[in-house]
Amino acid sequence: MSHTQSEAPVTSRLLSRRRLILLWQPLRQRLGDVLRALSILIVATALDVLGPWLTQRYLDEHLIPGNLAPEALAGLMGLYLITQGGAAAGRYLQQLRFARLALASVRDLRERVFTHLLHQPLTTLDTLAAGELVARVTNDTESLKELYVGVLATLVGNVVLLIGILSAMALMDGTLALIAMALIPLSVGLIWLYQRFSGRAASEVRRLRAFQNARIAEAIGGMSVLQASHQTTRFGERYHRLNLAQYSARMRTVRVSGLLLRSAIDLMAMLITLTLVAVFGLRELGGGAELGVLYAFIAWLGRISEPLIEITQRLQVFQSALVAAGRLEEVLETPREGEAAGTMTESGAKAAPSSTPASARASETDAITTLASGHYQLEHLTHWHQGAEAPALDGITLTIESGEFLGVVGPTGSGKSTLLDLLSGQRxxxxxxxxxxxxxxxxxxxxxxxxxxAIVPQEPFIRATTLRDNLLLGREISDSRLDMVLDKAHLTPLIRGLPEGLDTLLGERGLNLSTGERQLLALGRALVATPHVLLLDEATASIDSHTEALLQQALQELRGEVTLIVVAHRLATVRDADRLLVLEQGRVTQLGSHEELMTTPGLYQRLWQEDIPH
Structure with missing residues (x-):
């Protein structure tokens, strides 16, 4: 997923077929609500248009001729109050319905994007910063709310109002109606000019806002490092430049909108109003003018200019929302884990390989429980990172037996973690x-x-919830099974020392636990799944010697029950492994037990001699 597509400057590029399908899908699911809201809108518009027509009847048929019969005036006044009251009530109801549709559509789209991200492979997530992804799930979906409200409530409502007013004008006086209609093509021309000059700036604003979110998330996540290395000033200056660039882009859109939107349309509406008055004056000289008609046309013309102004002012929001839709489209177009890139269907969903229904997942788990043994076969396994000049892994051929304890060692950058990502299926x-x-x-x-x-990562993921929740992650397990997991992960002493035991609340990222305790928690979480393969990625890299001893003991107790594949920086962690796989620049340079490798000069001997504990 790249963000280059978000720079499309032209609305025609923004309005792609796939993007329209993406935007239409939430509304299609609520088509009945859309039609009901449109029906209310049409009725409210018709009642609103009747106001000037009733006023014209009052002026030309009663006030000017002096026909002030109380019954007729009361009837007109009552009808006027009913129509305008009904129009106000209808506008309220249709705005409420359209707002509900917009919010529900954004809610569904946000859940869809977030669910899609949860199933993305690491190769995709590596290309975007966390702040960028947060911006797409939150800010971009929120921008679509403005699109739905603008298109449904504002654009559709004002188009219906324009049609109603122009129809009433044509029925009352065709000549004056043609003069008033001149405002429409002039406004369309302004809209075209606005789109042409503001599209690129709107795209730039959205792109820079996403970069701002990414920089903020990056700074907050690494605040301790920035402060310790005295880099806060430099990061502040970088954010200042980014903020200034976004300010400049937003000012460009403000200048264009200030020139081409309200001020220009107000000027044209004033000129057309003067033309109407001039034509009416010529008719008055000829004795064929009616004052009520002029009043009705001036009132309708004011109601024409306001919808046009509102429509043009919504264009900036409209373009910004289309850019946001494009960024969401980029997310949803990336294939899920284990899924080939597909095309978006008419309903807006990606055509993908057959999904696994919920009813089939239990049988899948049963099949794994009975058939899986944890036996790996690697045949010339090669992997390239995106944009890399050399492979991270290069032609590895290896068989890992069921229940084997395999240690993976090597210098930094040798491909150890990449191998684990491939063995787990994350890449x-x-x-x-x-x-x-x-x-x-x-x-x-x-x-x-x-x-x-199951995987025990180097940096465990800890939620700011209870210890029990962090262990189970929503999975169900019996109390006896949970107790066994706690014993195997050597977590029982820790839990006994906590004030609320398993129900003790952990702080943000588990900072009220030590690094070693977080690693034991990650091990316990992995064992809850009763895996057949257990992968550990540098699990002892940052823990104290006591916790390292507990972890080593836990691995020895698990030996033979599961296939253990352990990437280790500290060689003592894997010294007793059945075999040690030594990687260097993505290639296997040595393979054997600790005793065998220590009798052979090579990289493992040098690593062992350099290892601090030895």
Whole structure:
């Protein structure tokens, strides 16, 4: 997903077929509500248009001729009050319905985008900063609310009002109606000019806002490092430049809108009003003018100019929302994990390989429980990072037996974590290069992989909720099974020391736990799934020696129960592994037990000698 498409300066590029499908889908699901809101809108508009017509009847048929019969005047006044009261009530109801439609549509779209992000492979998520993704889920979907409100409530409402007013004008006086209608093509010309000059600036504003969010998230996440290294001033200056660029882009849109929108339309409306008065004056000289007709046309003309002004002023919001829709389209167009890139269907959903229904997931889990053994086959496994000049892994051929304890070591940048990402399925591998239990790993569904493979990352993900919630992550488990998991992960002493036990609230990112305790929590979370493969990525890199000993003991107790694949910076963690895989620049340089490798001069000997504990 790149953000270059968001720079499209022309509305015709923004209004792509896929984008229109994306925007139409939430409304299509509520078509009945849309039609009811439109019906209320049409009735309210008709009642609103009747106001000047009733006033014209009063002036030309009663006030000027002196026909002031109380019954007729009371009837006109009552009808006027009914129509205008009904129009006001109808406008309120249609605005309420359109706002409800807009908010519901944005709610559904936001959930859809977030759910799609949850199923993205790491290769996709690596291309965007966290702040950029947050902006797409929150700011961009919020911008679409303005699009729905603007298009449904403002644009549609004002178009219906214009049609109603022009129809009433034509029925009352065709000549004056033609003069008033001249305002329409002139306004369309202004709209075209506005779109031409403001489109690029609107796209730039949206792009820079996303960069601002990304920089803020980056600064907050690394505040301790920035302050410790005295880089806060430099980051502040970078944000100042970005903020100034966005200010300049927004000012360009303000200048264009100030010149081409309200001021220009007001001027044209004034000229057309003067023309109407002049024509009426000529008729008065000829004795064929009616004062009520002039009043009605001036009143209607005022109501024509306001919708046109409102429509043109909404264009800036409209263009900004289309840019936001394009950014959301980029997210939704990226294939999910294990999914080939597809095309968006007419309903707005991506055409994808057959999804796994909820009723089938339980049978998938049962199949994994009975059939999975944790046996890997790697055949010339190769992986390139996007934009890299050399492969991260280069032609690795290896068999990992079920229940084996395999340690993976090597210098920084040798491909250890990349190998783990491929073995877990978080990064895609070529179909024939990586098999688990005889099947290409890419053919396993995400649910099947989650049931068979568990990961303990170097930086555990901790939510600001209870310890129990962080262990289970919404999964159900019996109390006896939970107790067994706590014992295996050596978490029982920790829980006994907490004031609320498993129900103790953890702080943001679990900062009230030590680094080692967070790692043991991550191990316990992995064991809750009863995996057949357990992957650990530098789990001992930042923990104290006591916790490292507990983790080593836990691995020894799990030995033989699961296939253990452990990436280790501290070689003592994997010294007792069945085999050690030594990586250097993405290639296997040595393979064997600790004793075998220590008798052979090579990289492992040098790493062992350099290892601090030894």
């Amino acid at each position: 895609p591998a070529h179909r024939e290069q990586l098999r688990l239990d005889g099947r290409p790993l890419g053919e396993w569904s995400a649910h099947q992989r989650a049931a068979a493979i």
